[in-house]
Amino acid sequence: xxxxxxxxxxxxxxxxxxxxxxxxxxxxxxxxxxxxxxxxxxxxxxxxxxxxxxxxxxxxxxxxxxxxxxxxxxxxxxxxxxxxxxxxxxxxxxxxxxxxxxxxxxx
Amino acid sequence: xxxxxxxxxxxxxxxxxxxxxxxxxxxxxxxxxxxxxxxxxxxxxxxxxxxxxxxxxxxxxxxxxxxxxxxxxxxxxxxxxxxxxxxxxxxxxxxxxxxxxxxxxxxxxxxxxxxxxxx
Numbered sequence: 001x002x003x004x005x006x007x008x009x010x011x012x013x014x015x016x017x018x019x020x021x022x023x024x025x026x027x028x029x030x031x032x033x034x035x036x037x038x039x040x041x042x043x044x045x046x047x048x049x050x051x052x053x054x055x056x057x058x059x060x061x062x063x064x065x066x067x068x069x070x071x072x073x074x075x076x077x078x079x080x081x082x083x084x085x086x087x088x089x090x091x092x093x094x095x096x097x098x099x100x101x102x103x104x105x106x107x
Numbered sequence: 108x109x110x111x112x113x114x115x116x117x118x119x120x121x122x123x124x125x126x127x128x129x130x131x132x133x134x135x136x137x138x139x140x141x142x143x144x145x146x147x148x149x150x151x152x153x154x155x156x157x158x159x160x161x162x163x164x165x166x167x168x169x170x171x172x173x174x175x176x177x178x179x180x181x182x183x184x185x186x187x188x189x190x191x192x193x194x195x196x197x198x199x200x201x202x203x204x205x206x207x208x209x210x211x212x213x214x215x216x217x218x219x220x221x222x223x224x225x226x
Contacts, residue, residue: 001170034212036154043203043216044154055214087154091211095169098154 002026004088006099012107017078021102023071023088032092035064035073038101039084047086048073078104109133111143111204111217118223119194125222129187129204136162136182140209143187145178147200148219155200159211160187196224 003026013019023033031051036044046055048064051071061076075082083106088099115127127145134141144159158168158178168176177190187204201221205213 032210036213038154043219044213045216046212046214049210049212049214089154089156089212094167095171096156096211098156100153 001095002029002090002092002097004090004097004099006086006088006102008102009100010103010105012105013078014107015078015080017107019075019078019104021073021086021104023066023073023099025069025071025090025092028068029090029092031067032090033064033066033071034089034091035062036087036089037082037084038087044087109206109215111206111215113202113204113217113220115202115220115222117221118225120226121195121224123194125189125191125194125198127189127191127202127204127220127222129189129217131185131187131204131206134206134208136160136180136185136187138162138208142207142211143180144205144207144211144213145187145189145202146205146213147198147202149197149200152200158189159207194224198222199224 005024007022033051035048038044052064063074085101085103087101111131142161145157148154160166160178175192180187201219203219204217206215
């Protein structure tokens with residue numbers, strides 16, 4: 001199985017900050033990577049797919065980059081609605097796996 | 108508008124079989140490239156992909172759970188059914204079904220259903 005490792009596990013930041021979350025795959029997944037945002041008690045929400053394509057309706061302050069084994073999700077200017085947990089997921093080969101999540105907290 | 112909703116028991120006993128139904132609208136599972144996946148999340152923990160089914164009835168399972176899982180679809184009813192045998196307390200989780208199309212990222216999710224395994 002391909003292991004997905006996110007860092008950091010927890011990130012404290014303020015409104016207006018630029019933040020970056022990293023996701024590393026244990027082997028190359030090309031650009032078969034998605035990012036999701038999840039708020040407490042809610043289902044995950046797709047933000048980005050194929051590593052860098054923004055899902056329709058997602059604010060442009062979110063961006064993704066990377067290929068192979070290292071990927072990043074960047075929020076250019078944090079808004080109050082962005083404090084949530086973020087997950088990466090690969091879909092390069094079965095079984096698909098998610099990262100352990102990064103909780104973005106208000107500083 | 109695509110919507111999905113999970114239904115099934117909220118409490119099962121250890122060793123019992125869990126059956127969950129995902130009822131969806133806004134798409135057809137007979138359309139090429141479309142599929143439905145099941146993902147679960149234990150309380151306070153990360154997401155775990157379980158299984159998926161494609162429009163052509165191809166099915167894939169998580170190797171760690173493959174012996175316990177079955178996924179089926181009923182295209183006429185717009186439903187996908189997940190069966191998990193020999194339930195254990197560690198299977199306590201919120202179970203989600205999700206839609207995908209043409210590539211296996213999940214763009215629409217159900218609200219999830221919490222299943223507790225306890226005697």
